[in-house]
Amino acid sequence: MDKTTVLGKNRSGVDISPIDIKQMMSLAKVTPASSPGDEKAIAQMREEYIAEADVIGSVPLPGTLKGMASTAMEKLMGKSPEGFIDKLGCRLAFERTGVRLYDALITKCSTAPMSSNISLDRLNEFRNEEFQHFKLVENAIRSIGADPTAQTPSADVDGVISLGLIQVLTDPRTSVAHCLEAMLTAELADNDGWRMLIMLAEKMGMEDMARDFQQALREEDEHLVSIRQWFKEMVIKDTVGT
Amino acid sequence: MALNLFEDKGCPLDRQRFTWKELVQPPISKLDDDAFTRVRVILMNGMEMEAIRFSHGCARMNREWQLPLAQLRIVEQHQATMINGLLGADHSTLETTIAYEQVAIEVTAAVAQNEPDEYLAQVYRFGMLEDFDHLYRYSAMLDRLEGKDANNILQCYTDIVPGRPTIVEHRAPQDNLREHYDRLRAAPITKLHALTIMSSEQQTQNFYLNVAPMYADPVVRQLYTEIASIEEQHVTQYESIIDPRETWLEKWLLHEANEVYNYYSCVQQETNPRIKAIWERCLDYELGHLQVAIEMFKQYERRDPAEVLPGDLPEPIKFESQREFVRRILNQEVDLRARGTQFVNKSQEGVESQQYRQHLNASGSPTNTVAAGYEWFAGTELARDGEATREKYVRGQKIAH
Numbered sequence: 001m002d003k004t005t006v007l008g009k010n011r012s013g014v015d016i017s018p019i020d021i022k023q024m025m026s027l028a029k030v031t032p033a034s035s036p037g038d039e040k041a042i043a044q045m046r047e048e049y050i051a052e053a054d055v056i057g058s059v060p061l062p063g064t065l066k067g068m069a070s071t072a073m074e075k076l077m078g079k080s081p082e083g084f085i086d087k088l089g090c091r092l093a094f095e096r097t098g099v100r101l102y103d104a105l106i107t108k109c110s111t112a113p114m115s116s117n118i119s120l121d122r123l124n125e126f127r128n129e130e131f132q133h134f135k136l137v138e139n140a141i142r143s144i145g146a147d148p149t150a151q152t153p154s155a156d157v158d159g160v161i162s163l164g165l166i167q168v169l170t171d172p173r174t175s176v177a178h179c180l181e182a183m184l185t186a187e188l189a190d191n192d193g194w195r196m197l198i199m200l201a202e203k204m205g206m207e208d209m210a211r212d213f214q215q216a217l218r219e220e221d222e223h224l225v226s227i228r229q230w231f232k233e234m235v236i237k238d239t240v241g242t
Numbered sequence: 243m244a245l246n247l248f249e250d251k252g253c254p255l256d257r258q259r260f261t262w263k264e265l266v267q268p269p270i271s272k273l274d275d276d277a278f279t280r281v282r283v284i285l286m287n288g289m290e291m292e293a294i295r296f297s298h299g300c301a302r303m304n305r306e307w308q309l310p311l312a313q314l315r316i317v318e319q320h321q322a323t324m325i326n327g328l329l330g331a332d333h334s335t336l337e338t339t340i341a342y343e344q345v346a347i348e349v350t351a352a353v354a355q356n357e358p359d360e361y362l363a364q365v366y367r368f369g370m371l372e373d374f375d376h377l378y379r380y381s382a383m384l385d386r387l388e389g390k391d392a393n394n395i396l397q398c399y400t401d402i403v404p405g406r407p408t409i410v411e412h413r414a415p416q417d418n419l420r421e422h423y424d425r426l427r428a429a430p431i432t433k434l435h436a437l438t439i440m441s442s443e444q445q446t447q448n449f450y451l452n453v454a455p456m457y458a459d460p461v462v463r464q465l466y467t468e469i470a471s472i473e474e475q476h477v478t479q480y481e482s483i484i485d486p487r488e489t490w491l492e493k494w495l496l497h498e499a500n501e502v503y504n505y506y507s508c509v510q511q512e513t514n515p516r517i518k519a520i521w522e523r524c525l526d527y528e529l530g531h532l533q534v535a536i537e538m539f540k541q542y543e544r545r546d547p548a549e550v551l552p553g554d555l556p557e558p559i560k561f562e563s564q565r566e567f568v569r570r571i572l573n574q575e576v577d578l579r580a581r582g583t584q585f586v587n588k589s590q591e592g593v594e595s596q597q598y599r600q601h602l603n604a605s606g607s608p609t610n611t612v613a614a615g616y617e618w619f620a621g622t623e624l625a626r627d628g629e630a631t632r633e634k635y636v637r638g639q640k641i642a643h
Contacts, residue, residue, distance in 0.1 A: 010273045014620045017398035021620060023565065024393070027401055028618045034378070034404035037614030039386050042461050045611050049460040160458075167331055172268070 004175030004238050057153045059086050062146040075205045076144060084204050088141050089152030091197050094190060095134035097162050101186055102127035104169035105179050112176045118230050126226070129219045136216055140209050162186070177238060180231035187224040194220050244554040245506050245529075247499060248536075248547070252529020255313060260320045267520070269330035272337070275514055277344065277397040278561045282508045283328045283517075284338075284345045285438075286524070288445030289504050290322035292437070295444070296497050300490050307490075310538060314531050321524055328517065333395075335453045336384045336462070340395045342446050343380060346373035347400055349442060351564035351571075353435045356557070362432060364585055365420050365483055366439065367571050368578060369476050374568060375405030376469050379609045382616035383465055391622045399563040402618035406576050408609035410588075411472050412599035417580045417592060418478045425485035425492070430552035433484075437500040438559070440480035447473035464608035471602075491539045492550050498532040499551050507558035 014021040059082040076084065106123050141148040151159075168174050168182040194217040201210035270279055297315040301308045329338060347370060354366035381392035381402045392402055423432050450473055454466035488496070505525035512518035536547045579591040619626035 008274055011276060011397050012273050012394035014393065014398060020398035020563070020565075024398055024401055024618075025620060027569070028403055031403040031617070033613065033615045033617050034375075034407050035610045035614050039614070041611045041614035042386055045461045045464070045606070045608075046459065171331060173330075 004177045004234070055153065056156060057151075059089070059152050060147055060150045062144065079204060081144070081146075081204075084200055085141065085144070085146045086152045086154045087197055087200055088137055088146070089148075089150065090154035090158050091193055092134060092137040092141060092148060093151065093155035094158050094162070094193060095130050095137060097159070097166075098130035098186065098190065099127055099134065101162075101165060101169055101183065102130060104166075105183055108169065108174075108179050109176055117233060118176070122226060126223050129216075129223070133216045133219070136212055140212070143209070161189075177231065177234040180227060180234060183227050184224075184231050187220070187227050191217070191220050191224050245502070246553050247502065247529075247532060247551050247555065248553055250529055251533050252531075253526040255317070255530050255534055258317045258527050258530060260324070265320055265323045266327050267324065268516075269328050270514065270517065272330050272332050272395075275517075277341075277395065277399055278348075279512065279514050279517055280329070280341050280395075281345045281348060281561060282512065282521070283325055284341055284445075285349060285442055286504060286508060286521075287322060287326040288345075288442040289438070289501050290318055290325060291445050291448070292441035293318040293497055293501060294322060296493065300494060304490055307538065307542075310534060314534060317527060317531070321527065324520065325524075328520075334384075334388060334390075335456055336380060336388060337390070337392075337395050339380050339450070339453070339466075340377065340384060340392045342449060343373055343377035344396055344400050345442060346370070346446060347377060347568065348561070348564055349559060350439055351568050352560045352562075353439060354571075355564070355567055356559075357432065357435055358429050359423060359432050361421060362423065362436070362483055365479065366435075367575055368580065368585060369439070369443070369479060370568070371405045371572060371576060371578075372408070372411050372472060372476070373405075374401075374572065375408050375411070375609075376472070378402055378404050378616075378618070379408060379465065379469065379613050381618055382613040383462060385616070385618075385622045385624075386612065387459060387462060389622060389624070391620065391625075392618070393620060399565070401565060401568065403572075404613070405572060406578075408468060408472060409603055409607040410579070410599065411475070412595070412602050413475060413580055414592070414594035414598040415478070417582060417595045418475045419482045419583060420479055421583045422483050422485045425488050425550075428485070431556040433496055434500045434503050434556065436480065436484050437496060438504060440477065440484065441500075443473055443476040443480055447477050461608065461612060465612055468608045489543065491535070491543050495532075495535045495539050495547060495550050498528060498535045501528040502532055503555055504559070506555055507561070510558045511561045 010016075062081065062085065102123060106120060106127065109118055109120060109123060138148040165182045165186055169179050194213060198210050198213045198217060201207075201213060270283065272280075294315055297311050297318065301311045301315075304311075333341070350366050350370040350373065354363050354370060357363040357366060377392070377396075377400065384390050384392050396402070423436065425433075447470055450466045450470035454463050454470065457463055457466070502525065505521050505528055508521040509518060509525055512521055539545060539547050539550075577588045578585045579588045579595070580586075581590060581592045581595075616623065617626070619629075621628075
């Protein structure tokens with residue numbers, strides 16, 4: 001396997017400019033800050049805005065609440081269905097993005113020169129399982145009369161979190177190891193996300209749904225184990241050489 | 243050998259073509275490429291954006307030239323795309339911002355030293371010291387928001403200390419206008435300098451306006467808002483030094499010549515061979531654009547382009563650290579303020595500017611907030627605290643021994 005980390009002329013550190021850095025540091029040392037205080041000033045400004053801030057968005061009103069009856073929805077009455085819908089929407093969005101992340105990873109692994117244990121077949125399997133999980137949650141959302149096409153607040157926040165992962169997976173310059181590290185972040189979060197959702201479904205009295213979700217979690221467990229293993233092997237090979 | 247604007251005709255316009263693949267090329271390395279390669283990328287993106295902006299303005303005012311302008315403009319559009327795409331996506335917006343300020347400082351400092359008109363040289367020095375302060379504020383923000391060292395971008399070429407504090411840079415509009423050069427008497431290099439710096443500052447203003455909403459943090463949004471306001475003043479300052487009596491075609495000619503001059507400067511000094519080839523291609527294309535503008539000028543104005551343009555290009559802009567010059571000017575001119583078109587000591591500043599900024603700063607100054615107590619240290623301010631801890635630890639060990 002080609003090494004993914006190379007030695008080169010990285011210019012970002014100070015050791016490459018021994019004379020200039022001495023000059024920079026000596027001026028900085030004798031030049032006081034332009035105003036007193038410290039980073040707490042930033043916290044204060046943030047606090048002011050937090051106090052005035054509105055929410056990032058809302059959960060849409062389920063159709064059933066507008067008159068359409070469903071047995072599932074009846075179970076949710078008396079609880080707070082919006083919190084549950086928000087988390088279902090979050091999982092749905094994450095699985096959908098997960099398919100796209102695997103698409104990018106498969107492309108990367110198909111083109112990168114390597115002889116690792118990563119199996120493209122397994123990656124395709126994982127990709128398709130993410131897709132099945134998306135469909136599973138889509139149906140779950142429909143079953144309680146909510147709209148699976150709506151973007152919920154938690155889905156939006158998760159999307160912001162995932163932005164960096166997408167940037168890493170689609171950058172032609174990143175190595176397979178870099179991409180696996182990004183996928184590991186995604187799978188760790190995904191794994192916890194499913195556990196949370198299963199717990200919520202049980203507490204909401206949605207036993208059937210929780211059972212379906214358990215199957216998804218078992219598959220997600222496999223994703224996590226494999227990605228973690230491949231990443232570890234690749235880093236060891238790259239660093240230790242065995 | 244210097245390039246001759248009338249003899250070197252470059253690539254004819256009808257042979258200037260791109261594919262999408264050529265327009266989106268591999269970016270430079272944030273880590274491995276020299277900081278001045280990034281400086282050139284940002285500067286030339288600014289030049290191309292100005293070419294497009296000017297071309298649209300000119301087309302909106304002159305029906306008969308709309309076709310040749312459109313023919314040139316689409317090439318400029320594609321050049322801008324190709325160049326701006328050389329910035330890698332691993333630059334955070336704040337890191338790119340640090341690079342924008344490095345462009346403003348280093349290029350303006352180089353221009354200021356080479357400008358034959360003493361008044362205009364003063365204008366450049368004045369603007370440079372303000373951008374120098376912006377670099378310090380953004381560096382504090384990068385450190386305190388993302389935990390990153392601005393020097394990873396600057397590569398020890400540019401100092402990170404306060405300049406003329408941004409909080410006092412806000413002025414009433416009448417104090418942002420300057421005297422313009424005389425189109426009939428000014429040296430050709432004077433006209434090229436003015437266009438270069440004006441274009442670069444305009445690009446910076448647009449960039450800050452566009453990127454502010456990309457940050458979730460209201461502190462960063464306010465920071466960009468405050469500094470974008472100064473960049474607007476800078477654009478106002480630099481466009482006012484350009485003779486407004488120049489005709490549309492004269493300005494067109496100068497725009498094309500200036501692009502040639504800037505690409506020529508890039509070609510001479512580029513250290514990355516792949517990027518150098520891009521500069522060479524663009525230089526060739528711009529010489530072709532200049533030929534079109536020269537023909538238009540002859541046809542419609544019935545004047546000799548040599549009245550406006552030099553034959554041989556002046557010495558290239560120097561892309562290198564201007565540390566000593568910047569420090570000297572910081573030392574001597576940090577307390578200057580603008581009053582009308584002139585520069586005065588801060589004690590003589592006009593009341594209008596003082597009142598103007600008093601209101602703007604009434605609810606605090608973002609540039610002060612982000613840099614409160616900020617002293618740059620290699621590896622971020624956390625590394626400075628870390629060093630103090632380490633020293634204590636080492637001393638403790640020694641005592642224990």
